[in-house]
Amino acid sequence: MNRPLRFIIATPICDGHDVAAAAITRILRGEGVEAVYIGFNKTAYQIAKAASEEDATAIAISTYNGGHMAFLKELVKALKQQALGNIPIFVGGGGTILEKEIRPLMKLGITKVYRPPLDLLDAVRDMIAIVNDHSFSQSSSQSFASQTLGQKLTSIGLSPKHSLHGDQRPDLPRVWGFGGRGGAGKSTLIDELVLRFLITTKGSIAVVSADPTLGDRLRMIHCYNPRVFMRSVRVGPGENTTEKLQSIISELTNHQFSLILVESVGLGQNELGVSSIVDASIFCMTPEYGTDIQLEKEALLATSEIIVMNKRDFPQSEARSRRVKQFIKPSQKFFLTEAKHFGDPGVNSLFDELATLSNLNTNSSLLPTSNFVEAIPFNRRNYLGEIVDVHQNYYASFENLAPEKLNDIQAEFKQIWDYYGFDGDMSNLRIKNGIAFKQVDNKEIPIAKKTTTGIWVPTIGMPQKNASINEIVRYLSRQNIPGSFPYTEGAYLYRRKDQDPIRMFAGLGLPETTNYRFHLLAKGHGSPRLSTAFDSLTLYGLDSDEAGASAKVGEGGVAVDSIEDMLRLYDGFDLENTSVSLTMNGPAPTIMAMYLAAAKRKGFNWKKLRGTIQTDIFKELQAQNEAQFPLEPSLRLIADMIEYMMIAVPSWYPISISGYHIGEAGANPVQELAFTLANGLTYVEILKSRGLDVEEFTKKFSFFFTSGSELEFNVLGRVARRIWAVALREYYGVKGSGAALKFHSQTSGRSLQDTEPLHNLTRVALQAEHALHNNTNSLHTNSYKETYTTPEEDDVLLAMGSQQIPLVESGDFGYIENLNQGSYGLSYLEDAVESDVHRIFNEINMQGGVIPAIENEYFRTAIQEEVQKERKALRNGERKIIGVNYLPSNSSTRPRGELVQISTQDKKNQINRTKFFKQTNKEKAKASLKELQAVATSDGNVFEALIKTVEYATVGQITSALAEVWGKFRPSM
Numbered sequence: 001m002n003r004p005l006r007f008i009i010a011t012p013i014c015d016g017h018d019v020a021a022a023a024i025t026r027i028l029r030g031e032g033v034e035a036v037y038i039g040f041n042k043t044a045y046q047i048a049k050a051a052s053e054e055d056a057t058a059i060a061i062s063t064y065n066g067g068h069m070a071f072l073k074e075l076v077k078a079l080k081q082q083a084l085g086n087i088p089i090f091v092g093g094g095g096t097i098l099e100k101e102i103r104p105l106m107k108l109g110i111t112k113v114y115r116p117p118l119d120l121l122d123a124v125r126d127m128i129a130i131v132n133d134h135s136f137s138q139s140s141s142q143s144f145a146s147q148t149l150g151q152k153l154t155s156i157g158l159s160p161k162h163s164l165h166g167d168q169r170p171d172l173p174r175v176w177g178f179g180g181r182g183g184a185g186k187s188t189l190i191d192e193l194v195l196r197f198l199i200t201t202k203g204s205i206a207v208v209s210a211d212p213t214l215g216d217r218l219r220m221i222h223c224y225n226p227r228v229f230m231r232s233v234r235v236g237p238g239e240n241t242t243e244k245l246q247s248i249i250s251e252l253t254n255h256q257f258s259l260i261l262v263e264s265v266g267l268g269q270n271e272l273g274v275s276s277i278v279d280a281s282i283f284c285m286t287p288e289y290g291t292d293i294q295l296e297k298e299a300l301l302a303t304s305e306i307i308v309m310n311k312r313d314f315p316q317s318e319a320r321s322r323r324v325k326q327f328i329k330p331s332q333k334f335f336l337t338e339a340k341h342f343g344d345p346g347v348n349s350l351f352d353e354l355a356t357l358s359n360l361n362t363n364s365s366l367l368p369t370s371n372f373v374e375a376i377p378f379n380r381r382n383y384l385g386e387i388v389d390v391h392q393n394y395y396a397s398f399e400n401l402a403p404e405k406l407n408d409i410q411a412e413f414k415q416i417w418d419y420y421g422f423d424g425d426m427s428n429l430r431i432k433n434g435i436a437f438k439q440v441d442n443k444e445i446p447i448a449k450k451t452t453t454g455i456w457v458p459t460i461g462m463p464q465k466n467a468s469i470n471e472i473v474r475y476l477s478r479q480n481i482p483g484s485f486p487y488t489e490g491a492y493l494y495r496r497k498d499q500d501p502i503r504m505f506a507g508l509g510l511p512e513t514t515n516y517r518f519h520l521l522a523k524g525h526g527s528p529r530l531s532t533a534f535d536s537l538t539l540y541g542l543d544s545d546e547a548g549a550s551a552k553v554g555e556g557g558v559a560v561d562s563i564e565d566m567l568r569l570y571d572g573f574d575l576e577n578t579s580v581s582l583t584m585n586g587p588a589p590t591i592m593a594m595y596l597a598a599a600k601r602k603g604f605n606w607k608k609l610r611g612t613i614q615t616d617i618f619k620e621l622q623a624q625n626e627a628q629f630p631l632e633p634s635l636r637l638i639a640d641m642i643e644y645m646m647i648a649v650p651s652w653y654p655i656s657i658s659g660y661h662i663g664e665a666g667a668n669p670v671q672e673l674a675f676t677l678a679n680g681l682t683y684v685e686i687l688k689s690r691g692l693d694v695e696e697f698t699k700k701f702s703f704f705f706t707s708g709s710e711l712e713f714n715v716l717g718r719v720a721r722r723i724w725a726v727a728l729r730e731y732y733g734v735k736g737s738g739a740a741l742k743f744h745s746q747t748s749g750r751s752l753q754d755t756e757p758l759h760n761l762t763r764v765a766l767q768a769e770h771a772l773h774n775n776t777n778s779l780h781t782n783s784y785k786e787t788y789t790t791p792e793e794d795d796v797l798l799a800m801g802s803q804q805i806p807l808v809e810s811g812d813f814g815y816i817e818n819l820n821q822g823s824y825g826l827s828y829l830e831d832a833v834e835s836d837v838h839r840i841f842n843e844i845n846m847q848g849g850v851i852p853a854i855e856n857e858y859f860r861t862a863i864q865e866e867v868q869k870e871r872k873a874l875r876n877g878e879r880k881i882i883g884v885n886y887l888p889s890n891s892s893t894r895p896r897g898e899l900v901q902i903s904t905q906d907k908k909n910q911i912n913r914t915k916f917f918k919q920t921n922k923e924k925a926k927a928s929l930k931e932l933q934a935v936a937t938s939d940g941n942v943f944e945a946l947i948k949t950v951e952y953a954t955v956g957q958i959t960s961a962l963a964e965v966w967g968k969f970r971p972s973m
Contacts, residue, residue, distance in 0.1 A: 003154060005131055006034040008056045010042040012071045014536035014552045016625030017064035019666050019867055020092065020120070024060055026868070027124045029213070034234050039218045039971050040625050041540060043548050044071065046224045048078035050217065051087060053230055055150035058111075058131045063093040065536050066789075069101060070551030076109040082146070088134050090114065090127050094754050094787055116754035117884055119875060146229055149255065153231055156247045173280035173358055174257075175249060179264040179273030179300045180284035185310040186263050187216045188970065189284060189339040189347065193261065194222045196351040200362035203227070203258030210235045210245060210265050210274070221970055229257070235265050246277045259358060275303055280357065282306040287320040295327045305332065305357070308350060312338040315378045340855070342630055342967025343370030370937075370966070372632040375686045376849060383685055384678060385845035388838045390731045391723070398477045406469055413472045416481060417465050422448045422458035435459075446494075449815045460493075461818050475822075478722065478830075482775065482817055483740070486725040488718050488830070489818045490775035491740040507533030507557035508790045509902045510910055511568035514558040519572065520793060521800075531581040531780060532569070533557035534591070541587040541628040543956030544910045545918075553907040556790060560591065561914040561954045566598040575604045580611035581744070581778075585658075586628040586969075588615040589641045590958050593946040596649065612653040612702055612744070615641065618679040618850060619658045622859035623665035625971065628959050631851065633936070633966040638683075639690050641943040646692075646700060655683065656744065658704040662859075664750050666867035669712035670833055674840035675859060676703060677723055682850040684732065698728060698738025707771035707779075708748035709763060715830045717743060717774030722830070723837060745771035746780040747802075752787045756883030760784035761802070768803040772813055773820055779803050789901075857972050914954060924952040929961040937965050 009025050011018055018040045028035035038050045051059055059079075063071070072091065079085055091097065091105065092114035102113045111130060114123045178186045190207060197205050207223060207230040209216040214232045217223060223230040229252075235244050241264055252260050264273030275281040283304035288311075295301060307328055309321050321336045328334060333353055337346035348367045355362045376383075401409070419440050429436040429447070436448040436456065448456045460481050463471050480486065483493035506517045514532070522528030535557040537549055543561045544553045553559050560566060570580070584591045592613050599609060617634040620627040627634065638655065645654040659667075659676030667675065680701060688694050703720065707713055721741045728739040747767040752760045761784045768781050781802040783791035791799065807813050820826055847853035873879035880886035918925065928949045935945040949958060 002158065003055075003057060003136070004034055004158075005058070005128065006036065006054060006056050007058045007060055007127075008047060008051045008054060009035060009037045009060045009062070010047050010050075011040040011062050011064075012068070012075075012551075013041055013043045013549050014540045014542065015063055015065050016040045017062065018625060019864075020064075021060075021062040022864055023120055023867060023871065024062065024124060026864075027121055028128075031124060031128060033128060034214060036214045036217060036232055044074040044078040045548065047075060048082045048084065049146065049224055050230075051079065051084055052082040052146045053150045054217075054232060055154040056087065057134075057136070058088045058090065058127065060090045060127065061092075063091065064096055065552075066096060066555035067536075067551035067553075068093060068097060069105070072105060072110060073108060074548060074551070085109070086136060088112075088127075088131055090130075092118065092123065096788060098788070117888075120871065121875070149229065149251075150231070153248050153251060156251055157233070157244070173278075173305075175253065175260040175262060175279045176354065176358075177262045177264060177274035177278035177281045178284055179275065179281060179304070181286075182265075184284040184286050185339045186284045187219045189308065189310060189337065190261050190263055191220045191222055191970070192339050192342075192344070192347050193351055193354065194220070194225075194228060196348070196367055197259060197360075198222060198225055198227060199366050199368070200351075200355070200364065201258065201360055203360070204229070204256060206230070206252050206255070206257040206260045208233060208245060208248060208252070208260070208262045210241055210263060212236050212265065216263065219970055219972060221968055241265060241274060242277055245274055249274075249277055258360060273300065275300065280305045282308055282354075284308050284310055285324070286311045287314040287317040289320070289324075292323060292327075295324065301327060302329075306350070306353065307332055307334045308337055309335070310337050310339050312336050312344075312346060313374055340630065340970070341370060341372050341632065343368035345369065368965075368967070370633075372636075375632065375635045376682070376689060376851060380685055380689065381849045381852070382845060383681065384841045384849060387681060387727045387731050388841050388845070391726050391834075391838060394726050394730050395477065398473050401473070406473075409473055409476060410469060413463075413467075413476060414465075416484075417462065419445060420447055420458075420460040420481060421462060421465055422456075422460075423465065424456065426456065451811060451815060457815050459815070459817055461816050461821055463822070478827075479821060485729065485739065487721040487740045489821055491721065491737075491742050491777065494817060495775070495813065506531065506796065507535070509554035509558065509906050511558055511560060511565045512571075513554075513906070515569055515571055517793070517796070518570075521796065522573075522578075528573070529579045529581070529778060530570075530573070531583065533583055535559045538591070538955060539584065539586065539626045541590070541955055541959030543954050544907070544914045546956060550907055550911065553910055554902040559910045560594070561910070561956065562917045563594050563597050563601075563950050564913075564917060566591075566594045567601065570598070575599050575602070576608040578610075580609075581656075582611065582613040585614050585616055585620050585624070586626045586634075587955055587959060588613050589637050589943050589946055590950065590955055592641060592645075592654070593943065594950045594955075597947055597950050606649045608651065609649055610651045612656050614658055614704065615655045616658045616679065618682065618854070619661050619676070621854050622662060622675060622679075623667070623863060624661040627969040629962060629966045629969055631854070633962070634969075635686055637942050639687060639692075640941045642687060642697060642700065643690070643692060644941055644943045646697060653700055653702040653742075655700070656702040656704050657683065660704050660706050660746055662863070663706035663708065663748065666750075666863045666870065668866050669706070669708060669710050669716055670836045671840065671862060671866065672706060673716055673720055673833070674837040674844075676705065677720060677727075677837065678841060678844050678850050680724070681727060684728075685849075688732075694732050695734055695736055695738060698732075698734055699736065701738065701741075702777075703741055703743035705743050705745055705776075706748050707745040707767045707774070707776070709751055709766055709770075711829070712833055713767070713770045714773065715826055715833055717745070717771070717776060718826075719830050719833045719837065723834060742777045744778045744780070745774070745776040747771070747782045749782055749786060752782060752784070753881060753884055754787045756889065757784050757787065759883050760787075761798070764799065765802045765806070769806050769812075772803065772806055775818075855972075860972065918954060918957070921952040925954075925957060928952050929957060932958065933961055933965050936962055 007028055009021050011021050025035045025037040036054050088111040090112050091110050094116060097113055105113055180186055204227045210233045214234050217232055233244055235241050262274050262278055281304040283300040325334055335346050335350040338344045339347055352364055429438055434450040435446050437444040438447045446459050448458055450456050463475050479488050482490035507514050518530050535554050536552050538560050544559050582591055615638055642654045645652055657676055657680040659672040662675050663672040687697050705716055724741040725739045728734040747764045751763055764781050771779050781799045783795040783799045785795055812819055844853045847856050847858050932945050932949045936942050
């Protein structure tokens with residue numbers, strides 16, 4: 001048999017780093033190979049099951065967040081259980097896979113390990129060559145049924161000889177075909193029907209997906225149930241769908257499947273798809289079908305047994321559905337659905353009809369139900385376009401000003417100068433400790449400082465007192481002094497002198513291990529700032545005792561499963577005098593509730609707690625992939641938490657809109673800025689539509705940006721503050737501090753290199769300077785070896801020096817608060833970046849706003865295109881990286897010192913005490929989780945209920961309980 005090459009591509013459980021995996025998928029397809037990307041966060045069992053059903057010829061694993069040795073051992077074991085012990089397995093993971101681990105991995109059964117320096121195209125071609133030379137063994141008698149069936153489908157697909165049942169359809173349809181235009185939501189609809197089949201029956205079901213990209217398995221989150229068999233079939237442009245699928249469907253009917261669902265490729269108007277080779281057809285359409293004339297051209301509309309209009313959230317869906325009903329026959333059934341919504345009543349009705357026609361024995365009382373409403377009303381979807389108009393009108397308002405307006409501006413500038421201006425005249429100033437103070441309005445203002453060489457410089461730099469009116473107009477409209485609208489130079493007038501902006505990210509292994517690291521970092525700081533990194537299991541809402549996930553316990557962050565772990569984590573800290581950052585998104589409300597419950601147990605006053613938690617679900621769907629639930633319930637939970645904490649924990653920032661992870665996924669600096677600000681403005685719309693006071697809740701917003709090496713990072717924070725300020729004041733009417741954007745910075749992890757890692761020290765120092773010149777409110781500087789491992793203590797202290805040396809030893813930040821303001825180059829760059837952000841805002845606006853743009857995969861597509869562009873630039877030398885493609889050396893690529901590894905015993909200890917906590921609180925957890933579900937399916941505040949639930953239930957138990965009533969996150973590509 002001339003077997004076609006077919007790769008399964010995936011990332012391991014709790015690993016959302018899918019940039020390389022998606023790039024490999026694209027390159028494989030470009031090389032003519034069938035590439036089935038099954039997605040991120042996949043267990044060994046799921047990868048093996050997919051490989052068996054797809055009859056794969058190779059598996060490619062991209063792993064980036066540790067635990068790969070144990071995971072790959074589990075994968076090899078799972079493949080052997082599926083009788084796939086002979087399949088080539090390729091693994092890559094940057095520097096996280098060490099040279100010394102290659103030989104043990106190959107001994108384990110890994111075919112080849114790819115490490116830096118690495119070109120993905122070269123790696124893909126190497127994999128293809130290896131697979132072409134590979135000798136595949138035949139199935140053994142002990143092979144799993146799915147593996148045997150998978151091989152047989154490949155064989156008959158190459159030599160089709162089967163027919164289904166001719167032109168006569170059976171009375172009880174068992175094979176259902178799904179056809180319709182691309183983008184109608186067929187894959188999501190089928191997966192939701194599979195879920196209902198699994199809930200209400202005890203039988204097995206098969207799914208066949210015809211798709212040019214073989215990408216539908218990514219969305220089929222329920223296909224990994226043992227009762228589901230799924231096969232992807234590539235149908236390229238011009239290929240006949242019927243010829244490709246007929247023999248495959250016929251073979252599946254010979255097996256004990258209660259139901260077979262077949263998805264056709266996206267169809268044109270006159271195409272019938274798979275209708276001629278199935279028992280019955282379902283035509284999927286959307287309300288955006290065009291005019292009534294277009295309906296008359298839809299061939300499947302006239303011939304299908306069932307018509308489904310999906311995407312009921314479209315504002316004219318009801319009216320459109322009435323029009324469609326006039327074009328169908330009385331014997332045809334019609335359903336209006338919203339398949340993306342878990343428990344959609346329309347999908348429930350559709351399943352009931354399908355089950356009845358197929359004579360399935362189901363229990364409809366078990367069907368999921370929900371009633372989610374759109375987070376943003378349809379008539380508010382143009383908010384980003386309107387904000388761009390507001391910005392343009394704001395700047396236009398300062399052109400051709402009337403004389404009286406110019407006089408007002410001149411007077412405003414004179415008042416500012418009289419307060420903060422310094423022209424070198426030291427008379428009437430009080431000097432103390434090298435600072436000159438001016439008496440203004442019964443208070444002293446520091447207006448000048450003396451440098452180490454004896455020069456007096458202004459504390460606040462500004463135009464000369466006699467500057468031209470044009471210069472003054474531009475200054476006040478686009479710059480102004482720090483702490484004043486439009487806040488370009490900073491959210492506050494002065495940088496904090498009582499503490500540095502240091503907030504170092506830390507987390508490894510057990511809570512007590514991280515606690516020790518926290519105390520090390522806090523030493524010498526009267527009011528410490530802690531930033532908590534959680535392990536990948538916690539980030540995905542899972543517990544340490546999750547089946548098949550022991551490899552991930554404590555890797556890349558701290559394992560927190562229960563309130564007892566939270567108590568261990570911050571033991572010894574006065575939380576009323578400690579600012580704590582929790583880097584958490586998907587299960588953020590659960591972790592926040594645990595933190596508050598733990599603080600309450602320790603007797604701390606919630607009103608005095610300070611800190612930040614990310615809680616940004618948008619960037620998870622756009623880039624980082626650590627979501628647990630569908631978007632609608634996720635947004636409800638976030639809004640519940642913000643509303644509750646505004647009153648109960650008023651000094652806490654309950655959301656930090658994050659661009660950092662968007663940048664890490666591959667976005668360029670302007671994309672990161674535009675996407676992040678668009679997300680922030682979308683949260684404003686959501687909370688505003690909920691009835692919250694925009695003046696108040698925007699005070700609790702914070703942001704998180706990358707500080708990288710590219711030119712645009714010189715102005716990223718400055719432009720962010722200006723865009724946000726103008727939007728909040730001019731569009732939303734915010735007059736208070738909510739218009740002053742506050743942000744945390746982190747140096748670019750993506751820029752760190754595996755080769756010549758000591759160069760990373762210089763990169764981090766440069767990026768720290770960028771952040772500090774942007775007047776960031778807090779800063780984390782990366783360790784030089786973070787591409788390999790969690791930093792050791794010495795590494796963290798060295799990384800802290802990257803920002804302490806510029807702050808303390810240089811004069812850039814100790815004298816003039818706004819040293820670079822007014823630079824011709826920076827001013828031009830600010831305007832150019834702002835203009836490009838407006839362009840991206842308009843692109844998102846054309847999609848209908850951020851939420852529709854997520855559903856349309858706008859963000860992921862844009863990021864992937866940028867990744868491809870960057871890889872091309874590195875390959876052809878347009879972009880140079882020292883030690884990689886410019887001035888490379890032959891010295892060792894291994895970083896100095898030991899690499900941090902979490903001991904097996906520590907992992908076992910965490911697993912055991914999590915099991916003990918569950919056993920001890922078993923009955924109380926059961927009752928509290930039921931109460932939580934009741935609130936989640938009503939109008940109550942879910943976050944308030946969470947605070948009670950975390951006393952007895954773990955992170956994983958809470959995630960599972962909410963998923964039962966809200967559904968699970970469905971990825972896209």
